[in-house]
Amino acid sequence: MDRSEILLSFLKDYRDHYLPSVSLDLVIFGFHEGQMKVLLIRFKGSQDWLLPGGRVRKDEDLNEAAYRSLRERTGLEKLFLQQFQTFGKVDRLTHFSWEETLTKMGLKEPLESLGVDIASFWSRDISVGYYALVEYTKVNPTPDIMSDECQWWDIDQVPQLLFDHNDMIRLALKTLRRQLSYQPIGYNLLPEEFTMSELQSLYETILGRKLDRRNFYKQIMNYDVLERLEKRPTIPASKAPYLYRFKKERYEQLLNEEDLSVG
Amino acid sequence: MDRSEILLSFLKDYRDHYLPSVSLDLVIFGFHEGQMKVLLIRFKGSQDWLLPGGRVRKDEDLNEAAYRSLRERTGLEKLFLQQFQTFGKVDRLTHFSWEETLTKMGLKEPLESLGVDIASFWSRDISVGYYALVEYTKVNPTPDIMSDECQWWDIDQVPQLLFDHNDMIRLALKTLRRQLSYQPIGYNLLPEEFTMSELQSLYETILGRKLDRRNFYKQIMNYDVLERLEKRPTIPASKAPYLYRFKKERYEQLLNEEDLSVG
DNA sequence: ATTATGTGCGTACATTAGACGCACAAACGT
DNA sequence: ACGTTTGTGCGTCTAATGTACGCACATAAT
The missing domain is CATH 1.10.10.10 (Winged helix-like DNA-binding domain superfamily/Winged helix DNA-binding domain)
Structure with missing residues (x-):
């Protein structure tokens, strides 16, 4: 199978087994030597970074989908994960065109020649935002099918991201800090015994x-x-x-x- | 047009102009003589009560859809409205069958005779929960197309509701109370001048x-x-x-x- | 006039967050 | 060996905040 065929079967799988119109985005915080990090992915064939995300299987709880997506990106499970806001502005995806992206990736024509109506595979999404706290050293960052790279960034050096993802990080951090004032944190971030x-x-x-x-x-x-x-x-x-x-x-x-x- | 034709055109409109898989639910709080109320609707042709809700137009912001739904149920606008959680358990709609409901309403066969594939009109939803504060006396409770009644209930006399709607009210109230500790409340709930x-x-x-x-x-x-x-x-x-x-x-x-x- | 009630404003105490002093033991340098 | 430095545990002090409650005053009812 060539790339466009792989992508096609991937898209078909999404259409058949996942909820349309709903996605989720993950703000994954890590900690290393006093520095707060966030896990980002680089969009396939571009220099643009964004938050890792996921979609919800038709037979899967929303929270379970978030845990699964987190697992796929980090290799870890059973971590602190919390929903913080759902994003639904129509223009969330400004400056992003699915069609244009496929063109840049040289996949538009191959896909069309396979009889795919590209527009029908993508619509505007409502996205549920989650944040997670993970132990930096245990993570094995893994790109997904739509990204070339997956790596940690210092929280204060995050570049301009695609979509509304910079806003999401800001709000996630704000929510986390507020939460810190009435909940303990650290169970999955520190070794079993710590000073x-x-x-x-x-x-x-x-x-x-x-x-x-x-x-x-x-x-x-x-x-x-x-x-x-x-x-x-x-x-x-x-x-x-x-x-x-x-x-x-x-x-x-x-x-x-x-x-x-x-x- | 008879009832099933009205419903059919309504369903078709939903399919064509609204996002699939996403709905929203409103916990509308009202206040009257020291009593806290919540607005509920009674499902068409049944004795079951539930929260009013809505769906998101394809060209509409999520928050805007919530405001619109609120307006449709109360006749009011520009009110305090706040998202508090998104609900996505697969079994949210236990004990509810769309098909069974249509049967009870005597609409299943008429619809089928119009060539409607009922299953295709309904799938599991992710639902975004909002709560609103409104001035009890100004509200004009209006049922929607799927409900027979729309009326206020004392908050401590809310019956067992359909779906996870009792949980939603609990969490909305909890969020509201917490919010009260760091935000002012009352602008749209009291007359312009008050004691x-x-x-x-x-x-x-x-x-x-x-x-x-x-x-x-x-x-x-x-x-x-x-x-x-x-x-x-x-x-x-x-x-x-x-x-x-x-x-x-x-x-x-x-x-x-x-x-x-x-x- | 007297009493009851509603209202504005003040005081007193408990709890909490935050700044900081101090003692002690290990590690280090000379 | 001995003083210095560093990390750690624990205590004190102060300011701010939440909460309980006292009091003065004016109206309304009796």
Whole structure:
């Protein structure tokens, strides 16, 4: 099969098994050495970057589709994933023409010669925005069929993206920061056992500002979501920091009481 | 035209001019004598109640579709309307069969005799949830083509609704209450000029609990969103309460700085 | 006149966020 | 060996905020 045949069968699969008019976009946040990253893909045959996304199978829950798409891009599952807004402006896709794109990719004529009515394969989409928090080092960025590259970008160096994707990142970050004030974060971002500094550094990275070490300590312990473990040094003392671990039940209780999403 | 022909042309219009797979549902809150109400419709030919909804025209912004649907049900426009969650479980519509419903309404056979493939007109939907705040007395509840009745229900006497609509109301109320803590509410719910008691009563109704009159006074004045007007009695005094009015610019500034939705 | 009621405004206390001081132990340099 | 530096745990202080409640005053009813 040549490229246009592969694309054709891909498009047919979409038409037959996925919901029309609905897509989803993922703002995948990663953390590495105090830097907040976001995973972007480069559109096939172009220099334009955008957020990875996905579509919903006809027999699949919306949230499940988001988890699946996340898995396909990162190789990870069971991660923190949260819907934050649905985008539906008619002109969301300004400056983008499906037809023009296929032409640039040299696929328009081959497809037409296969008897494809290109317009019928693409309509305007409503897109559900999700954001995810993942452990940077564990991710295996994987491009999808419509992209050439998939890689991390520093959050403050994200270029002009296609569509309304810059807006999406802004709103996702804003939602995440607000959420941080009433929910614990970190379960899937840190190793099983971690030091207080590591947790604080994560919070500082997300919030984009320094926190007072001592106040952070007080507040997080007040949440009653951490348990302190014993550590190697003979004396209870210091320099080798204590390790902490999340209390799983309490952690999930806090998540649930603030979030009764039903998907 | 008989009923089935009307319905048929309605369905055809939907197929041709509206996005498939996407719908929206409205949780419309009203307030009357300290009671919080929600607007429900009764499904045609059945005793089942549900939330009013709508669909999105192919050339229409998602938010615009929500405003239009709200207008169609209430006769009002330019109201407070906010997206709160998108629902997409596959089994959202359990216990509901489009075909069975048409049968009950005596419309299945007439439609089929008109050459309609019923299944092709209906598929599973992703639904975007919005909530709205409206002035109870100004509303003119209007059923849509699929419902027999449209009327207010006390919020604590809402019956078991079709689909996941009880969940939607719960989540909408929760979102509204949270929003109340960082945004002013009331512009379209109260008359142009109102007393402090009226505003407080509105807040108490939404929050479902009594507030201290003096503390409420302090906090709301701190927001710097109200201006006090002069009133009739000769002496500046009391018994005839002062009237207040929202400072429009400040009010909208507060709304905008907390909400950068892009639709 | 006296009492009850509604209204505007003030005070007092508890809780919280934020800034910062200090003690102690390990690691490092001389 | 010894002082210095660094990281860590824990305490104190202050400002801001939410909440409870006291009080003065004017009208309306008795």
